[in-house]
Amino acid sequence: MAEKKKAAFGSLQPDIEDILSWNDLPQGAFESATAAERESFIQDRKSVSYWKDAWRRLRKNTVAMVAMVIFLLIALFAFVGPFFVPYTHSQQIRGSESLDPWHYSLEDQNRISAYLEEHNGVGLMNPDEAVAHAQAQAEAEGKTLSRAEIARIRAQATLNQTGGGEDRKTAEDAVKELGIKHKPFGYSQAELERKAAGEDVFPHVFGTDDLGRDSMVRIMVGARVSIIVGICAALLVLLIGAIYGSVSGYCGGTVDAVMQRIVELIYSIPEVLVILLLSATLKPGLDEFQNSGNGPLQSLVTLLGSNLISMFIAFGMLYWVTMSRIIRGQILQLKQQEYVTAARALGAKGGRIIKRHLLPNCIGQIVTTTFLQIPSAIFLESFLSFLGVGVSAPLTSLGSICSEGLAGLSSYPYRLFIPAAILSVMILTLNLFGDGLRDALDPRLKK
Amino acid sequence: MAKYTLKRVLMALLTLFVVACITFFLMHAIPGNPWLSEKTPSEAVINALNEKYGLNEPLIVQLGKYLGNLLRGDLGNSIKMQKNRPVLDIILEMFPVSAQVGVVAILWAVLVGVPLGCLAAYRRGTWVDSLLRVICTIGISMPGFVVATMLLHLLCGTGKPFPALFVSGSLASYVLPCAALGFYPMCYLSRQTRTAMLDAINQEYIKTARAKGLKNKKIIFKHALRNALIPVITYLGPQIAFTLCGGFVVETVFSIPGLGRYFIQSIQNRDYPLIMGTTLFLAAFIIVMNLLVDLAYKLVDPRINLTKGEN
Numbered sequence: 001m002a003e004k005k006k007a008a009f010g011s012l013q014p015d016i017e018d019i020l021s022w023n024d025l026p027q028g029a030f031e032s033a034t035a036a037e038r039e040s041f042i043q044d045r046k047s048v049s050y051w052k053d054a055w056r057r058l059r060k061n062t063v064a065m066v067a068m069v070i071f072l073l074i075a076l077f078a079f080v081g082p083f084f085v086p087y088t089h090s091q092q093i094r095g096s097e098s099l100d101p102w103h104y105s106l107e108d109q110n111r112i113s114a115y116l117e118e119h120n121g122v123g124l125m126n127p128d129e130a131v132a133h134a135q136a137q138a139e140a141e142g143k144t145l146s147r148a149e150i151a152r153i154r155a156q157a158t159l160n161q162t163g164g165g166e167d168r169k170t171a172e173d174a175v176k177e178l179g180i181k182h183k184p185f186g187y188s189q190a191e192l193e194r195k196a197a198g199e200d201v202f203p204h205v206f207g208t209d210d211l212g213r214d215s216m217v218r219i220m221v222g223a224r225v226s227i228i229v230g231i232c233a234a235l236l237v238l239l240i241g242a243i244y245g246s247v248s249g250y251c252g253g254t255v256d257a258v259m260q261r262i263v264e265l266i267y268s269i270p271e272v273l274v275i276l277l278l279s280a281t282l283k284p285g286l287d288e289f290q291n292s293g294n295g296p297l298q299s300l301v302t303l304l305g306s307n308l309i310s311m312f313i314a315f316g317m318l319y320w321v322t323m324s325r326i327i328r329g330q331i332l333q334l335k336q337q338e339y340v341t342a343a344r345a346l347g348a349k350g351g352r353i354i355k356r357h358l359l360p361n362c363i364g365q366i367v368t369t370t371f372l373q374i375p376s377a378i379f380l381e382s383f384l385s386f387l388g389v390g391v392s393a394p395l396t397s398l399g400s401i402c403s404e405g406l407a408g409l410s411s412y413p414y415r416l417f418i419p420a421a422i423l424s425v426m427i428l429t430l431n432l433f434g435d436g437l438r439d440a441l442d443p444r445l446k447k
Numbered sequence: 448m449a450k451y452t453l454k455r456v457l458m459a460l461l462t463l464f465v466v467a468c469i470t471f472f473l474m475h476a477i478p479g480n481p482w483l484s485e486k487t488p489s490e491a492v493i494n495a496l497n498e499k500y501g502l503n504e505p506l507i508v509q510l511g512k513y514l515g516n517l518l519r520g521d522l523g524n525s526i527k528m529q530k531n532r533p534v535l536d537i538i539l540e541m542f543p544v545s546a547q548v549g550v551v552a553i554l555w556a557v558l559v560g561v562p563l564g565c566l567a568a569y570r571r572g573t574w575v576d577s578l579l580r581v582i583c584t585i586g587i588s589m590p591g592f593v594v595a596t597m598l599l600h601l602l603c604g605t606g607k608p609f610p611a612l613f614v615s616g617s618l619a620s621y622v623l624p625c626a627a628l629g630f631y632p633m634c635y636l637s638r639q640t641r642t643a644m645l646d647a648i649n650q651e652y653i654k655t656a657r658a659k660g661l662k663n664k665k666i667i668f669k670h671a672l673r674n675a676l677i678p679v680i681t682y683l684g685p686q687i688a689f690t691l692c693g694g695f696v697v698e699t700v701f702s703i704p705g706l707g708r709y710f711i712q713s714i715q716n717r718d719y720p721l722i723m724g725t726t727l728f729l730a731a732f733i734i735v736m737n738l739l740v741d742l743a744y745k746l747v748d749p750r751i752n753l754t755k756g757e758n
Binding site for chain 1: 696
């Protein structure tokens with residue numbers, strides 16, 4: 001057969017002579033295939049599914065893979081991390097307030113205070129001590145101090161302590177001149193002593209905040225909340241957008257026209273304004289609902305937290321529009337295809353056609369759009385929380401941690417910049433991975 | 448064109464009406480009332496206050512009255528934050544501050560973003576392209592408050608080039624807020640421009656220009672850029688809206704007495720007329736911007752037929 005086909009090569013005429021002669025073949029010209037021949041018809045390699053094919057393409061994309069690994073590490077940090085830290089995000093540790101993410105060892109601390117005492121003398125005594133010191137001196141000389149003198153000493157001591165003295169040395173000078181290096185992780189004085197006594201004390205890796213809450217645990221929990229918000233919001237958008245878009249696209253005609261006018265209307269509503277209002281509104285309402293009884297719905301609200309739910313609702317109510325437009329566009333194209341006509345001829349109902357034939361065929365677009373909603377939801381959540389209308393205490397998110405950090409920006413910059421960096425890296429990796437996913441699932445789009 | 452414009456204007460008015468209704472019901476659904484403070488007044492005082500400001504009537508009546516006043520251009524008076532001062536006055540005082548920052552931010556975003564996008568497309572595949580792509584991807588992944596606080600921390604305060612406190616009228620205090628606000632749109636615009644530019648470069652008329660013997664630079668910046676700008680323009684409408692909203696964050700970080708910050712405070716204070724006024728004002732601004740951009744789109748590219756729908 002193969003040789004004969006070659007004869008027709010180069011000609012536009014189809015080679016039909018062969019085929020015509022097939023009509024004259026006698027019955028006996030056929031013989032059943034041997035076992036070996038049948039074997040050869042079975043494909044040697046497994047058929048590659050759509051997802052495997054996409055995964056193969058994705059794996060070749062170095063940037064996307066690196067982004068995925070980094071994101072998985074952050075997710076691991078956020079979801080598994082809190083189990084390894086003995087503190088909780090709302091636990092206030094007495095005596096460990098405002099710790100830096102570094103510490104000086106006990107010996108170094110002693111050296112620093114010795115240095116300060118040497119250079120500042122009584123300067124570092126507190127007013128009462130200074131007065132007592134002076135009185136003792138005066139008694140030794142057989143004099144008594146007048147009230148005015150006591151007041152002067154007290155004032156001088158206060159001044160020295162608050163940094164009024166000009167050649168007064170500070171702890172920073174001491175550290176510089178003694179060449180002391182600070183050690184990583186924060187420990188309070190009490191914790192250092194316990195550690196010296198041989199106890200196993202978990203360090204405050206990122207320090208603690210004003211209220212003595214461990215920053216690292218808070219960042220872990222915050223990142224977890226941000227990821228959950230992102231994923232849930234994206235799923236909600238997918239659900240609403242897919243249903244709305246496919247119904248609008250499949251039905252067409254008047255239904256489509258009316259549904260598209262509604263979409264246009266929602267599209268032109270300034271979303272951030274409404275989301276700000278919505279999340280301010282829903283949160284107290286949900287709180288009230290949560291306290292109203294003990295039904296399964298109420299416990300769901302308790303489990304997730306009213307802040308989070310109000311954020312999902314606000315997000316889901318406004319952001320499905322883009323998704324529905326994309327899906328409608330796809331369905332408008334796909335519903336002209338023969339297989340849809342065939343399905344309809346076989347008596348399939350609209351719902352079945354959408355579910356079994358149309359949506360699976362635009363799965364690439366759907367997955368990509370849904371995935372890229374995650375970083376944008378995280379972005380929006382952090383924006384709302386930063387402004388103080390998103391996630392609020394006792395729960396926390398990266399946005400609200402940053403917002404708390406803003407107050408002490410000049411003294412404790414790391415309180416804002418550590419969570420901000422994690423947030424940015426998270427959004428960056430999700431964006432990069434989403435881009436890679438789009439290229440892998442829909443190679444036609446790649447430029 | 449006239450029919451289309453009319454249709455769009457009507458649609459914009461309808462949107463504004465819907466926004467007014469949504470805002471009205473949402474803000475009344477927020478628990479609490481404007482009279483709550485450290486010293487909660489007695490029941491009788493609250494009733495008298497409610498009666499004075501018409502808050503004791505059914506919501507639907509209140510909404511009707513508000514919309515009626517709105518048609519006459521009366522946005523009502525503030526009931527808490529600046530007692531009895533007309534809302535319109537407050538808005539007209541606050542908006543210029545926000546607008547100055549916003550306009551400068553958008554301007555630098557366009558003037559830097561578009562040429563960078565062209566440059567990336569022009570030097571496609573070289574290190575310039577890669578570097579710009581890295582910067583822009585990072586730029587669109589950093590929330591506004593991260594950029595703003597970083598600038599604030601690094602460049603503001605004593606011994607640093609910019610003042611920590613915002614002073615209206617002082618040029619130096621405008622630099623950082625504008626830089627922070629324009630950073631995201633700059634990155635986004637340059638990405639968009641690059642994509643649109645690469646699309647344009649593959650068109651037939653570029654081949655013609657090349658065949659004619661034109662220089663590469665001239666082809667890119669004269670022939671391709673004009674067509675590449677069309678998708679960029681469509682993006683600018685929502686972007687102006689975004690810049691206003693991003694203004695919330697930048698105004699909070701740099702303590703600028705602008706409209707965005709005031710809007711958030713008015714929600715927290717339940718100052719109903721002020722919430723309505725600021726929301727409607729910002730919404731109207733955003734909607735008008737979108738409308739203008741859509742009409743400009745049609746003027747720039749006569750091939751586009753807007754009346755037929757998007758497919």
